[in-house]
Amino acid sequence: MRKEIILFTILIFFIGIIFVGAQQEKDLETGPGTEVIKVGGVKVLAPKGAKVRQEQGRIIVEDLAEYVGRRFEQMDKRLLELEKKQSELEKKIEELKLAVSSK
16 A cells, blocks of 8 residues: 555655646747757757857847847848759850750
């Protein structure tokens, strides 16, 4: 009987741990444009793509100006790459048009 009580207590203890862990995961629901980033043993809710760092025990998420500036720089680079590809494809299309029309 005593053995059964101990086993029952241990079972309840582990079920409690699982429930609390699941509840903590549920509390960190992300909204549109956000993500959960794990830094050390801490979870931080931050904008997608934001840089998070740990300095002297503090968790620092880059501020809005840094984030927006970095994202615009990335988008500018991507736009230039896409414009270059588009230009190359337009040249290839013109070459193909000339090849087809000359036949």
